[in-house]
Amino acid sequence: MARIIVVTSGKGGVGKTTSSAAIGLGLALKGHKVVLIDFDIGLRNLDLIMGCERRVVYDFVNVINGEATLNQALIKDKRVSSLSILPASQTRDKDALNKENVGKVLDDLGKLFDFIICDSPAGIEAGAMMALYYADEAIVTTNPEVSSVRDSDRILGMLASRSRRAELGLEPIKEHLLLTRYCPKRVAEGEMLSVEDVEDILSIPLLGVIPESQAVLKASNAGEPVILDTDSDAGQAYQDVIDRLLGETIEFRFLLAEKKGIFSRMFGG
């Protein structure tokens, strides 16, 4: 059975789409059949981050309305053949999605893929609720910053009460914390919440820590998910996330500031 994973956060701009793209591509590179779904109806962007924006013909809402088949709407990734993208529609109203029709599409996709990654829109409106409703697992993307952490906690409440698993009294959604835009140097200086701080507050298991990195902007500029930039710290941190999702135990990297010189180490703590 396919693993349905929602990438969610509550707050916007924390890295949901960047993470969805990196994780989707990373899993596909490991040989798994993966579909990435953009749930941000009206504001699609996953296509741009994946670099397939010129190839969008049909979208999620077309499939729901029966105007296109799944096969027509799915865009096969040019880099990895086991990866497909189902783009959000750009113009239609977001009420197009409901539990029944989304459930049907996910059912059909579940027969074709091992992983279904749902890129959630920001907020706690209908679109975000649809993205998380059928999830088996949730990657809660959080920045080490007060408003993002608070919103993540809000989303954790939704996962526990508004999902299909909650409504049917099934085993709860498996939650993962993905901390993004992490600056070890600022943490060391007491200017940024540390990994432990955020773990303390949200109390969910840590899946990964992605350092603040110039590679992320370069990746989205080029439409090449950052996991392909294997020399970059962010790319390597996402690779670790993939390995952990696949059940491996990988030590966390990029948590400490660059090594200081001997003098500052002696005198600067």
Add this chain to the structure above:
Amino acid sequence: MALLDYFLRKKEKQVTTASRAKERLQIIVAHERNSRNKQPDYLPQLTADILVVLRKYIKVSDESFSIKLDNKDGDLNVLELNIELHDEHDSS
């Protein structure tokens, strides 16, 4: 100077902005979690009153009755009553 900075910074450690952020978050998150799960104060009394009225007409055991106040979308409250009715009637 670095030595002096070192001692000054040590003292400041207690009031870094990160530790203030953590403290504020712990308080607000705990508060919001509470209000997420909390039932209003009147609910136990309301439950008792409803049971009294119901029992005037039908036989209701404590197990076959449940009451729940749900908050949907943050602005819509739904009061949900669940009463299991048994075959035999008793109007006493």
